[in-house]
Amino acid sequence: TLSLPCSIGISPNKFLSKMASDMKKPLGITIITQRNLKEVLWPIKVGDMYGIGKKTAPKLEEVGIKTIADIANYDNYQIIRQFLGKNTLIYYNRANGRDLSPVVYEDTDMKSIGHSTTFESDISDEDSLKEEFKKVCLTVAERASKHDMYSNCVVITLKYTRFKSVTRQMLVQEYMNDYEKIYSYVMMLFNKHYTHEPLRLIGVTLNNVKRKEAIIEQMNIFDAKNEAVDPIDSLIENINKMTSAHLIKAKDYRINGKS
Known part of the structure; x- marks a missing residue:
C-alpha cells in the first residue's frame, strides 16, 4: 500500500x-x-x-x-x-446548507493510454525485445478495454541511453483497442525505426483515445451490407414487391381466362 x-x-x-x-x-x-x-x-x-x-x-x-x-x-x-x-x-x-450545483465528472479527460518498461540490463536481441513489446502491448490493451477507450494513433518509445531516445507514431484508419492490432502496428514501427543498438527502455502509447460513441468513422462500401436498411429504401422495396405481386396475379387471371 x-x-x-x-x-x-x-x-x-x-x-x-x-x-x-x-x-x-x-x-x-x-x-x-x-x-x-x-x-x-x-x-x-x-x-x-x-x-x-x-x-x-x-x-x-x-x-x-x-x-x-x-x-x-x-x-x-x-x-x-x-x-x-x-x-x-x-x-x-x-x-444555510443549500447548494444545487452539480458534481461535474468528466471521465473522457483521458487523452492517451500508455505503458513502458525499463530493463534491468540493456537488451539488443530483437526476439527478446519483441517478447517485451508483447507484454507492454497487452498491458496497454487491457487498460484501454477497461476504460472502454479506442485509438487510431499508436506511438512507440525506444530509449537507448539516458540522453538518447526515439519516439515514433503511426496514424491508422481504424479505431481499435485489442491487443493483436496494437501489437501489429507497434511491430511495424519497431521494424522501421529500431537501429539494432541495445535498448534500456521501451514504451507503447495510444494517443487520441475516444469512447466508442464519440468515434465517427467513414463507412466502407464493402461493409454497407451490414448496415441497417434505410427506412425509405425499405418502403420503396416493399412497394416494388407489392406492384410485382399484383402484376403476376393479373397475368394469372388472363392466362386462366378470368380477366
Whole structure:
C-alpha cells in the first residue's frame, strides 16, 4: 500500500462536502447534515469559506461579517451584497446548507493510454525485445478495454541511453483497442525505426483515445451490407414487391381466362 493520507467530507451537496473534507486534514472524516450545520459550519471564519477570496475576506470582516453564521444571517444580506454582488444569494444559500450545483465528472479527460518498461540490463536481441513489446502491448490493451477507450494513433518509445531516445507514431484508419492490432502496428514501427543498438527502455502509447460513441468513422462500401436498411429504401422495396405481386396475379387471371 502507498499509505497516503486522505480526508473525507460527507454531506447532502457539493459545497458542504468540500467544507467538510477540509476540516480534518490530513486524515479524517467529517459529516455535515442539516441537523449539525449550525454547530459544525457556522463557527468557521469567513476567510475559510470555500469561494471567498483572500482579498474579499478582510473587507467582510471590517464590516462585521466574521463567520459563516454572519453570511447565513439574512439581516446582513445587503451589507454582504456590497462585496459579493450578484453572487451574494449563492453564498447565502451555501451558508444555510443549500447548494444545487452539480458534481461535474468528466471521465473522457483521458487523452492517451500508455505503458513502458525499463530493463534491468540493456537488451539488443530483437526476439527478446519483441517478447517485451508483447507484454507492454497487452498491458496497454487491457487498460484501454477497461476504460472502454479506442485509438487510431499508436506511438512507440525506444530509449537507448539516458540522453538518447526515439519516439515514433503511426496514424491508422481504424479505431481499435485489442491487443493483436496494437501489437501489429507497434511491430511495424519497431521494424522501421529500431537501429539494432541495445535498448534500456521501451514504451507503447495510444494517443487520441475516444469512447466508442464519440468515434465517427467513414463507412466502407464493402461493409454497407451490414448496415441497417434505410427506412425509405425499405418502403420503396416493399412497394416494388407489392406492384410485382399484383402484376403476376393479373397475368394469372388472363392466362386462366378470368380477366
